[in-house]
Each structure stands twice: as structure tokens, then as C-alpha cells.
Amino acid sequence: MSEAKQYTTKNGRTYHNETEVPYMLPTDSKEIPRLFRQHEALKGILDGRFKAPLQDKLEAGITVLDSGCGPGAWLLDMANTYKNSQFHGIDINTDHFLKEGIPANAHFVLGDLAENIPYPENTFDFIYQRLLILGLTTKQWESNLQELYRVLKPGGYIELSEIDCTIMHTYGHFFKKLQEATDICQRARGTRPHIAVELFERANKAGFINVKDNIISKPFCHGGEIGELTRFHIISAHKSFGPHLADIVPEWKEDDVYQEHIKNCEIEAANNKVYARWNVVTAQKPIDKAK
Ligand SMILES: C[S@@+](CC[C@H](N)C(=O)[O-])C[C@H]1O[C@@H](n2cnc3c(N)ncnc32)[C@H](O)[C@@H]1O
Numbered sequence: 001m002s003e004a005k006q007y008t009t010k011n012g013r014t015y016h017n018e019t020e021v022p023y024m025l026p027t028d029s030k031e032i033p034r035l036f037r038q039h040e041a042l043k044g045i046l047d048g049r050f051k052a053p054l055q056d057k058l059e060a061g062i063t064v065l066d067s068g069c070g071p072g073a074w075l076l077d078m079a080n081t082y083k084n085s086q087f088h089g090i091d092i093n094t095d096h097f098l099k100e101g102i103p104a105n106a107h108f109v110l111g112d113l114a115e116n117i118p119y120p121e122n123t124f125d126f127i128y129q130r131l132l133i134l135g136l137t138t139k140q141w142e143s144n145l146q147e148l149y150r151v152l153k154p155g156g157y158i159e160l161s162e163i164d165c166t167i168m169h170t171y172g173h174f175f176k177k178l179q180e181a182t183d184i185c186q187r188a189r190g191t192r193p194h195i196a197v198e199l200f201e202r203a204n205k206a207g208f209i210n211v212k213d214n215i216i217s218k219p220f221c222h223g224g225e226i227g228e229l230t231r232f233h234i235i236s237a238h239k240s241f242g243p244h245l246a247d248i249v250p251e252w253k254e255d256d257v258y259q260e261h262i263k264n265c266e267i268e269a270a271n272n273k274v275y276a277r278w279n280v281v282t283a284q285k286p287i288d289k290a291k
Pocket residue numbers: 023025035039067068069070071073074090091092093096111112113114129130131132135136
């Protein structure tokens with residue numbers, strides 16, 4: 001594939017041109033430190049780096065794919081921890097790949113995880129894919145799961161982690177307005193706001209076995225340290241894609257007005273003591289399937 005290079009600028013942030021790539025978060029360098037900080041937050045929120053039962057194999061040495069790796073926050077953390085394993089990251093945005101400080105067991109490659117993952121069938125023991133909710137259309141989720149199946153070794157594991165947006169409209173009226181605008185914006189691009197709760201069924205349908213849906217629920221904007229981690233993860237993402245929401249809610253074209261709305265969402269979440277949820281789905285490719 002050739003790299004998507006059609007960009008658009010909104011409110012000082014750079015994005016893919018949505019007619020080329022549906023992904024809603026920025027492609028600019030300001031997004032890189034946010035993704036690294038978000039990874040640290042997610043380690044606390046999701047109770048560690050991964051859930052698939054692969055600790056011993058990672059220590060002994062296996063081959064791992066980070067599908068949609070971004071700048072490689074998860075991949076680099078894993079590569080520095082499990083030095084006998086090889087870690088490959090693919091992404092459509094190579095601008096975010098780091099140019100230095102990459103350990104010898106970490107490799108970054110341009111690739112579209114929905115079209116053609118640039119590796120032969122049965123290559124990986126473990127495939128990790130996190131936070132593609134703002135990236136893939138309905139059709140792309142189907143082809144993505146087929147591609148993950150193809151490049152996974154028989155007996156290997158996938159792990160898919162997504163935030164559950166089905167409950168956010170229940171947090172209060174500020175959040176309801178925010179989530180409704182986000183849903184409209186996502187649907188206009190063909191992406192799936194409720195993908196987290198669909199993963200279990202989609203993984204089964206794609207032929208994976210031993211599919212487990214780990215539902216994680218954590219206090220959002222309250223409850224001490226964990227509430228601060230969830231706040232950073234969810235609020236910083238909404239700030240990063242906020243400029244798109246101004247297409248749906250015209251008053252949010254004024255950045256001050258949008259920032260105030262976000263502040264009110266945080267206050268609402270804290271006052272109402274709401275919980276945020278994630279689905280982490282692990283599954284295996286059957287042993288008897290060579291393809
Ligand atoms: C929210 S970021 C998450 C990055 C990383 N998975 C993490 O959790 O830190 C989503 C990433 O998916 C990438 N992406 C979106 N659509 C993609 C596609 N079709 N193929 C490959 N990467 C894609 C984006 O460029 C971005 O780097």
C-alpha cells in the first residue's frame with residue numbers, strides 16, 4: 001500500500017482527509033505524547049499490559065503484532081519488557097513512528113490493518129489491537145478480523161480492546177449532547193460507535209475460538225487515582241477529535257465554548273459518580289486451521 005497523505009486542518013490540528021481515511025484523531029506530532037501518556041493510563045485502567053495467557057511464552061520468545069500501533073507506546077513497552085520476543089507494529093500513519101530509541105526487537109511497518117496486513121499467513125503468536133473505534137468502518141471491521149485470522153498462527157491469540165460508548169449518554173445531559181454529536185460524526189464516516197460490545201460476536205463469527213469478553217468498569221473523573229487515569233484517557237481523546245464535532249454542533253466552532261462543554265462533562269461525571277467501561281476480547285485461532 002502507499003501511505004495516505006491527504007490531510008485536512010481544523011482548529012490548528014491536522015487530520016486525515018475523511019474521504020480517504022475515516023480515522024478521526026489527529027495525525028500531527030502533538031498527538032504522539034498524548035498516545036504515550038494514554039498508554040500509561042490504560043495500563044492502570046485495564047489492569048496491566050495484556051490479558052491473553054502468554055506471559056511465559058513472551059518471556060521465552062514469540063512473534064507479536066501490534067495492529068494499529070501508532071507511535072508504538074504498547075509495542076515499545078512490551079519490547080523493552082520481553083526481550084526474547086519480536087514485536088512488529090503496523091500503522092497507516094508512519095509520521096508517528098519514532099526515529100530513534102527503538103530496541104532491536106521492535107520493528108515498524110506501514111500497513112493497512114483492514115486491507116492487507118503485510119505479512120504471510122500464520123506469522124504471529126499474538127496480535128494486539130487497541131482503540132480502532134474511531135478508525136474502521138463496518139466493512140473494514142469484517143476484513144480486519146479476516147486479516148488478523150490469516151496472519152495469526154494456529155493456536156495463537158488475538159486481543160482486541162475498545163471503549164464502550166453505549167453508556168456515555170446516560171452520564172447526564174452534557175455528556176449526552178457530546179456523545180450524540182460523536183455518534184453522528186462517526187456514523188457519517190461509516191465507523192461504529194458501539195464496536196466494543198460487538199467484538200465478542202464478531203470474533204466468533206470470524207472463526208476464532210475460546211472467545212472471552214473481559215468487561216472492565218472503572219470510576220470516571222472520581223475515585224482517586226483511577227478516576228484521574230480515566231479522565232485523561234477519555235477527555236484528552238474528546239479534545240483531540242473535538243474540531244470534527246463543530247460540524248455537528250455549530251456553537252462548538254468557538255473552541256472556548258467546546259472546552260467549557262467538556263469541563264461541564266467532567267464535572268457531571270464526577271458529581272454523578274459514573275463508571276466508564278471497556279471490552280477486552282481475547283480469542284484463539286483453532287489449532288487445526290493452517291489458514
Ligand atoms: C487511537 S490510536 C491507538 C494507537 C495504539 N493502538 C494505542 O493503543 O496506543 C489508533 C491508531 O490506529 C491507526 N489506524 C487507523 N486506521 C488504520 C488502518 N486502516 N490501518 C492501520 N492503522 C490504522 C491510526 O493511525 C492510529 O495510529
